[in-house]
Amino acid sequence: MTDDIAARTSASGFPVRSEGYVGDPAVRAEWDDRYAERRQLWSGRPNGALVAEAAGLAPGRVLDVGCGEGADALWLARGGWDVTALDVSGVALERAAGHARDAGLSVRWVHAALTEAVLPPASFDLVSAQYPALLRTPDAAAERALLAAVAPGGVLLLVHHAGMETQQAHDSGFDPADYVWPRTVAALLDADWSVEVDERRPRVAPPGGAGAHHTDDLVLRVRRLR
Numbered sequence: 001m002t003d004d005i006a007a008r009t010s011a012s013g014f015p016v017r018s019e020g021y022v023g024d025p026a027v028r029a030e031w032d033d034r035y036a037e038r039r040q041l042w043s044g045r046p047n048g049a050l051v052a053e054a055a056g057l058a059p060g061r062v063l064d065v066g067c068g069e070g071a072d073a074l075w076l077a078r079g080g081w082d083v084t085a086l087d088v089s090g091v092a093l094e095r096a097a098g099h100a101r102d103a104g105l106s107v108r109w110v111h112a113a114l115t116e117a118v119l120p121p122a123s124f125d126l127v128s129a130q131y132p133a134l135l136r137t138p139d140a141a142a143e144r145a146l147l148a149a150v151a152p153g154g155v156l157l158l159v160h161h162a163g164m165e166t167q168q169a170h171d172s173g174f175d176p177a178d179y180v181w182p183r184t185v186a187a188l189l190d191a192d193w194s195v196e197v198d199e200r201r202p203r204v205a206p207p208g209g210a211g212a213h214h215t216d217d218l219v220l221r222v223r224r225l226r
Contacts, residue, residue: 023088023113029111031089035069041092042068046075047130048204049093049159054079060125063149065114066132070096070107077105081126086110086117110126115141122224123156134180138203141186150224155196158182162200162216180221189222197221 013144021028035041050072059080064073068091077083077100085107087093093109100107110117114134127149134142150156160181180199203217 012099021088021090021111022116022118027113028088028090031087032091035089035091035095039071039142040095042071044069044071047159049126049201049219050130050157051075052204053157053221054126054128054169054218057126057155061120061123061151061152062126063124065127066134067096067109068092070099072128072130073101073107074103074105076128078103082107084110084119084124086112086114086119087112101178105117114145115203117145118159119149121148122151124149125151127154127156127157129156131159132180135178136180136184140184140188143179143188146180146185147224148221152224152226154224156185156220156222156224158185160218161203162218184217186220186222192225194223195220196223 017107036151054076059076060082062076062083063082064076064083064085067073067087068089070085073083073085073096085093085096086109087096088111090111093111097107097109102216110119112118114132115137126164127146129146134146136142146156146158182198186195198220199218204216
């Protein structure tokens, strides 16, 4: 998928060559620092919306965008999916690859930003993006990258925290307008797409982990017709 896949690997199976990373080094450093602050950042269990929406899908090729420590990727692999999992944080991917090794599961790990990753176009039966921190650009690069990865007949599942998208910019520097939300992806859909789910619903959250205080999800599930 990227040059990083062919790099020298650590004991966990994750490529460790930092020069193989594709993306903004500042973004990588920010997320590496966030993961390094805690031995485990997330709950270690798959996201509830993914479990609910993917349960009825026939396993195929899946891209897990912003895979973090790998809980979703491992759940999908156990379900028979051929998993490619992408994240900007090498710290997160190292942990995820270790969990996969311990479980005897095979996952392709890609150390890259979504918009910079070399991914086969229109080839994934499911593209899953669970609460991704994808930055918006004037050309909607991240939104278009999500859509471009989906194979004809495949599904894009984008889930985010409800309520955050309408907040004002924080003193901390966080501005919701800087990020991709389900509505910004939905705005790009044309006749090649069918909207199967576009709703706000109570969140089925795994216990523990960062973000557990959020109570509602925005769920967008769209299918590529051709």
